[in-house]
Amino acid sequence: MSESNNPRSTSEIASYHAHVYYNPATTRLEAERLRTWIDERFSVTLGRWHDVKVGPHDQAMFQVAFAADLFSAIVPWLMLNHGTLSVLVHPNTTNPRRDHLVNPLWIGSPLAVHGEKLPEDAAAEQPPSPNTHPIAISTEPPLIR
Numbered sequence: 001m002s003e004s005n006n007p008r009s010t011s012e013i014a015s016y017h018a019h020v021y022y023n024p025a026t027t028r029l030e031a032e033r034l035r036t037w038i039d040e041r042f043s044v045t046l047g048r049w050h051d052v053k054v055g056p057h058d059q060a061m062f063q064v065a066f067a068a069d070l071f072s073a074i075v076p077w078l079m080l081n082h083g084t085l086s087v088l089v090h091p092n093t094t095n096p097r098r099d100h101l102v103n104p105l106w107i108g109s110p111l112a113v114h115g116e117k118l119p120e121d122a123a124a125e126q127p128p129s130p131n132t133h134p135i136a137i138s139t140e141p142p143l144i145r
């Protein structure tokens with residue numbers, strides 16, 4: 001992972017992933033609640049439940065894939081609503097290893113990620129078609145007059 005004399009452009013970011021980690025025995029219900037809330041509020045792609053380790057992830061998790069323009073809405077919302085769950089948010093560029101290890105944002109406690117299982121060069125993952133069903137839910141308290 002080499003350094004450049006010039007700053008990198010955010011145009012390198014094709015999309016984002018948020019990996020929501022849980023323990024199947026103790027926090028699965030909390031993860032299910034968070035997933036339902038995401039489904040109701042955001043136009044994203046919710047990945048499968050992985051109750052066992054998968055890829056570079058050392059704990060059970062599900063993935064939330066989203067377009068770059070949703071970052072400013074969903075990430076602060078996750079910061080306030082993750083409960084006891086850890087969430088890894090990373091950009092999708094042409095270097096998945098760097099995306100997961102060098103450029104991520106952790107919400108909650110950071111967990112192990114096995115970078116050796118990720119390539120250093122790959123096509124940047126574009127945001128997939130959303131599979132959620134957002135409904136108009138206000139996240140703000142009602143106005144009291």
